[in-house]
Amino acid sequence: xxxxxxxxxxxxxxxxxxxxxxxxxxxxxxxxxxxxxxxxxxxxxxxxxxxxxxxxxxxxxxxxxxxxxxxxxxxxxxxxxxxxxxxxxxxxxxxxxxxxxxxxxxxxxxxxxxxxxxxxxxxxxxxxxxxxxxxxxxxxxxxxxxxxxxxxxxxxxxxxxxxxxxxxxxxxxxxxxxxxxxxxxxxxxxxxxxxxxxxxxxxxxxxxxxxxxxxxxxxxxxxxxxxxxxxx
Amino acid sequence: xxxxxxxxxxxxxxxxxxxxxxxxxxxxxxxxxxxxxxxxxxxxxxxxxxxxxxxxxxxxxxxxxxxxxxxxxxxxxxxxxxxxxxxxxxxxxxxxxxxxxxxxxxxxxxxxxxxxxxxxxxxxxxxxxxxxxxxxxxxxxxxxxxxxxxxxxxxxxxxxxxxxxxxxxxxxxxxxxxxx
Numbered sequence: 033x034x035x036x037x038x039x040x041x042x043x044x045x046x047x048x049x050x051x052x053x054x055x056x057x058x059x060x061x062x063x064x065x066x067x068x069x070x071x072x073x074x075x076x077x078x079x080x081x082x083x084x085x086x087x088x089x090x091x092x093x094x095x096x097x098x099x100x101x102x103x104x105x106x107x108x109x110x111x112x113x114x115x116x117x118x119x120x121x122x123x124x125x126x127x128x129x130x131x132x133x134x135x136x137x138x139x140x141x142x143x144x145x146x147x148x149x150x151x152x153x154x155x156x157x158x159x160x161x162x163x164x165x166x167x168x169x170x171x172x173x174x175x176x177x178x179x180x181x182x183x184x185x186x187x188x189x190x191x192x193x194x195x196x197x198x199x200x201x202x203x204x205x206x207x208x209x210x211x212x213x214x215x216x217x218x219x220x221x222x223x224x225x226x227x228x229x230x231x232x233x234x235x236x237x238x239x240x241x242x243x244x245x246x247x248x249x250x251x252x253x254x255x256x257x258x259x260x261x262x263x264x
Numbered sequence: 265x266x267x268x269x270x271x272x273x274x275x276x277x278x279x280x281x282x283x284x285x286x287x288x289x290x291x292x293x294x295x296x297x298x299x300x301x302x303x304x305x306x307x308x309x310x311x312x313x314x315x316x317x318x319x320x321x322x323x324x325x326x327x328x329x330x331x332x333x334x335x336x337x338x339x340x341x342x343x344x345x346x347x348x349x350x351x352x353x354x355x356x357x358x359x360x361x362x363x364x365x366x367x368x369x370x371x372x373x374x375x376x377x378x379x380x381x382x383x384x385x386x387x388x389x390x391x392x393x394x395x396x397x398x399x400x401x402x403x404x405x406x407x408x409x410x411x412x413x414x415x416x417x418x419x420x421x422x423x424x425x426x427x428x429x430x431x432x433x434x435x436x437x438x439x440x441x442x443x444x
Contacts, residue, residue, distance in 0.1 A: 033430065033433065033438070033439065035398075035399075035426070038380070038399055038426070038429070039399050039400075039401065041376055041377055041380045042380060042384075042396075042399035042400065043400075052344070055337045055340040055341055055344075056337075058340070059333070061410070062410070064410075064411075064412045068411075071411070072389065072390070072393050072411075073389075075393040075396075075397070075410070075411070076389065076392055076393045076396060079393060079396030079397050079400050080384075083343075083344075085400065086343075087340045087343070089292050089293045089294055090292075090294060090298055090302070090336050090339065090340065091333070091336055091337070091340070092292050092410075093288050093289055093292035093294040093298075093336075094285070094302070094329070094332050094333050094336045095333070096288040096291070096292060097281065097284035097285045097287070097329070097332070098284075098326075098329035098333065100288065101281070101284050101325045101328070101329060206295070208295065212297030212298060212301065239297065241295070241296065243290075250290060252290060254296070255295070255296035255297065
């Protein structure tokens with residue numbers, strides 16, 4: 033199996049698991065505090081657990097934003113105690129200077145079951161062409177959602193439709209509950225995705241968004257909301 | 265200080281940090297609802313600090329960072345408390361199924377997923393987290409950043425770890441020819 037195929041399978045091996053890492057342990061991991069063996073153990077769990085990975089990404093984003101802020105100001109970054117209330121007069125020297133500019137163009141690749149099924153039935157080639165007429169192709173600045181319209185009510189079948197993005201290799205579609213919890217996601221080369229009705233509950237609000245993966249980075253859509261109303 | 269002035273100052277401070285968070289959000293896979301919740305928490309905490317007499321406009325950027333991190337940790341704690349309260353179906357964590365897939369394909373894929381998950385556990389512990397991060401889509405430089413290692417070390421461990429994984433899968437009879 034090549035790396036992409038392994039990633040596609042791996043994306044399905046990450047349900048929430050018992051024995052999740054404590055928030056303090058995830059913070060220590062992000063800040064590289066503590067013994068390396070402990071951090072590797074925590075990281076091993078975090079990367080195998082969808083919920084912990086979500087938490088890890090949140091804490092890492094705040095840490096990265098703080099680093100950028102510090103890099104733009106004094107070069108210092110405080111360390112945060114996971115249990116303390118922040119006070120304005122404490123600060124600590126950060127151990128490592130940030131290297132973020134280069135990383136900004138290297139965006140993560142999300143591969144889901146759509147790709148998985150594709151490679152199980154059709155050998156992948158470099159000719160992965162996404163759907164979308166040229167006149168409907170957005171530039172890489174962002175993905176433009178089309179349907180359902182933001183805030184609209186939608187009956188079965190719910191079709192998520194967006195404009196194609198120039199140079200997009202694939203799209204990652206995610207469906208969220210109103211509280212932001214992930215309902216599901218998939219990867220596709222199409223610009224339409226029909227949400228399985230088994231995932232939807234009538235009268236419930238959902239959000240969705242799309243990330244387009246291009247050869248050099250990623251473009252994303254704004255978050256759009258709809259209410260599912262089943263006429264049955 | 266008049267209330268509107270405090271609001272403006274809080275919004276200025278939140279807005280500045282919001283720009284930073286949004287800048288890294290995509291790289292860190294942070295979704296929009298998380299960003300909004302985090303910024304709202306930050307806004308509330310800064311407002312409360314102003315009510316305690318803190319001069320928000322004079323606080324160092326490090327204070328805003330610490331406040332945001334404290335808010336993020338509390339968000340994580342709340343999510344975990346909610347998870348314990350609400351039993352979420354396991355399948356909701358998996359990717360959306362494709363509507364026209366047949367049961368045979370589903371069974372075969374489920375078996376493949378189990379085999380890969382099992383094979384990953386055979387990778388030596390020193391290499392396994394790197395392989396997991398890589399398979400989860402994190403680029404090598406971010407793996408190196410999280411672990412504080414050189415990219416060369418990450419590359420080496422990743423190379424060996426993926427080789428371990430493929431060797432284990434090959435022993436199970438799983439290879440490219442079986443999956444296409």
